[in-house]
Amino acid sequence: MSDELATPDMSLALDAPQNTAIVSEWLLGTSALLMQHQGATETAELIADVTSLEVRLWDTQFDQEGYRIVLVVEPHLYPRYDEAALKRIENAMSMVLGPAGKDIDEFHVRPQIPRLASRWREQVKTANGPKPSNQGRKVRLEPDHRVEDQLYFTNEYERELYQVLKKRQAALPDSETIGIMPLGGMRVRRRVLEPDFLITYRGRVAVIELDGPHHKGRAASDHSRDRQLRHAGVSFVERLNVEEVTTLAEVEKFVDDFLTQLGRQ
DSSP states (O other), X not given: OOOOOXXXXXXXXXXXXXXXXXXXXXXXXXXXXXXHHTTOHHHHHHHHTOOEEEEEEEEEETTEXXXXXXXXXXXXXXXXXXXXXXXXXXXXXXXXXXXXXXXXXXXXXXXXXXXXXXXXXHHHHHHTSOOOSSBTOSOOOOSSOEEETTEEESSHHHHHHHHHHHHHHHHSOGGGOEEEEETBOEEETTEEEOOSEEEEETTEEEEEEEEOGGGTTOHHHHHHHHHHHHHTTOOOEEEXXXXXOOSHHHHHHHHHHHHHHHHOO
């Protein structure tokens, strides 16, 4: 079964109803791969870090369609998209769209707007205070920000997985335990990543990423992150889809399978 992404119908406008669901991921992924193949790896990685695109037909003239495109990026990444970076990304996307008679008239970037929590004042003040560690470094204004064992979690899915991992940790002897690091910042080449969980066991390191509704349409970005983690020495990356794994027993089986794979020498 092919994992090739769907391609928009280029005989229609990019923002036509038939194209809206697929155009963002298609244009991001195609442009990033084009830059990678041309050796422009920094530009490819910038494109892969874009969360989504807003694409709107802006003008039509002489059989050419002109579009307004807005890159939507995570707030902590926004400063990286300066004028020079935007120009490189715009040129890459123009090369993809040009053969189909589609131009870019306007090109912008904006930060993704955080979800507002009822206790946002407390979260902002806490975030601006002393930082005890590199754990949970990104500020995410999510409802009901969770803390357990003085570790931060951005949602209940992360905390439930942590509790299962901690239970497995307690069942192991002290001489053969696992290390559990949620939301730890990791510097790799040209960027900083924050895996959901970094796990150490028997001299090996692996990562668990939780995928939810916010990951839809982000396959290119996720693949780029996973590849960089492996290049940095992570043995493998496993993804837990919280929309498919809905019971505690399924989470426990996922963790057991993950630790079995990690423990293999």
